[in-house]
Amino acid sequence: MIMISYRLAKPEDEAAIAKLHAESWQKHYRGIFSDAYLDEQVVQERADLWANRFAHPIPNREILLAEKNGQLVGFACIEINENPVFGTLLDNLHVSREVQGQGIGAQLMERTAQLAESQQPGLGYYLWVLEDNQQARKFYALMGATNHETIAHENPDGGTAMVCRYIWRSTEEVRLRK
Structure with missing residues (x-):
C-alpha cells in the first residue's frame, strides 16, 4: 500500500498543479479536444489558468493536493457554494496516471466534500464531465x-x-460505493 499525504495547496504548488492538469487532459481528452490543442497549447493554457487562479484567489475556492514522497500525484479544486441550486462545484479532479486506480481520486473527492461540509453544511455537490469521458x-x-x-x-x-x-444531493453522499 502506498502512503499518500493530503494538504491544501500553496502558491508554490502552481507549476506542479498546471503540469498534472495538462498531462491529464492530454491523456483523457484525446479524441474529444483537437490534437493541435492538446499537443501545442494545453500546457501553456493550463499554466496561465493556474497562474491566474493563484494570483487572484477567491474566498470559496479550495485546492487539495495528494502527494507521494513529496511529489504531486493528484489534486482536487472546489468552489464552495458556487451554485445556489447544486451547491459546491468540483471544478477539477486529476490523478497522475502512475497512481490511478489506487483510491486517490476517491479520497480527494471525499476529503473535499468534507471540507465543503465543514465550511457550509447542508450543500449539494456537483461537477461537469465530458460525456465522452466514459472512465470518469x-x-x-x-x-x-x-x-x-x-x-x-x-x-x-x-x-x-x-x-x-x-x-449529489449533499456532500455527505460523496463516497465510494463498494
Missing part, C-alpha cells in the same frame, strides 16, 4: 453521483462537446 463517468457513478443533465459546451480548443452535470 463510471467513477463518478461509483462515488454515488447521478447524471442530472447533458448540455453542449464550448471547449477551450474552440470546438464543442457534450458535458454532463453529475450531482
Whole structure:
C-alpha cells in the first residue's frame, strides 16, 4: 500500500498543479479536444489558468493536493457554494496516471466534500464531465453521483462537446460505493 499525504495547496504548488492538469487532459481528452490543442497549447493554457487562479484567489475556492514522497500525484479544486441550486462545484479532479486506480481520486473527492461540509453544511455537490469521458463517468457513478443533465459546451480548443452535470444531493453522499 502506498502512503499518500493530503494538504491544501500553496502558491508554490502552481507549476506542479498546471503540469498534472495538462498531462491529464492530454491523456483523457484525446479524441474529444483537437490534437493541435492538446499537443501545442494545453500546457501553456493550463499554466496561465493556474497562474491566474493563484494570483487572484477567491474566498470559496479550495485546492487539495495528494502527494507521494513529496511529489504531486493528484489534486482536487472546489468552489464552495458556487451554485445556489447544486451547491459546491468540483471544478477539477486529476490523478497522475502512475497512481490511478489506487483510491486517490476517491479520497480527494471525499476529503473535499468534507471540507465543503465543514465550511457550509447542508450543500449539494456537483461537477461537469465530458460525456465522452466514459472512465470518469463510471467513477463518478461509483462515488454515488447521478447524471442530472447533458448540455453542449464550448471547449477551450474552440470546438464543442457534450458535458454532463453529475450531482449529489449533499456532500455527505460523496463516497465510494463498494
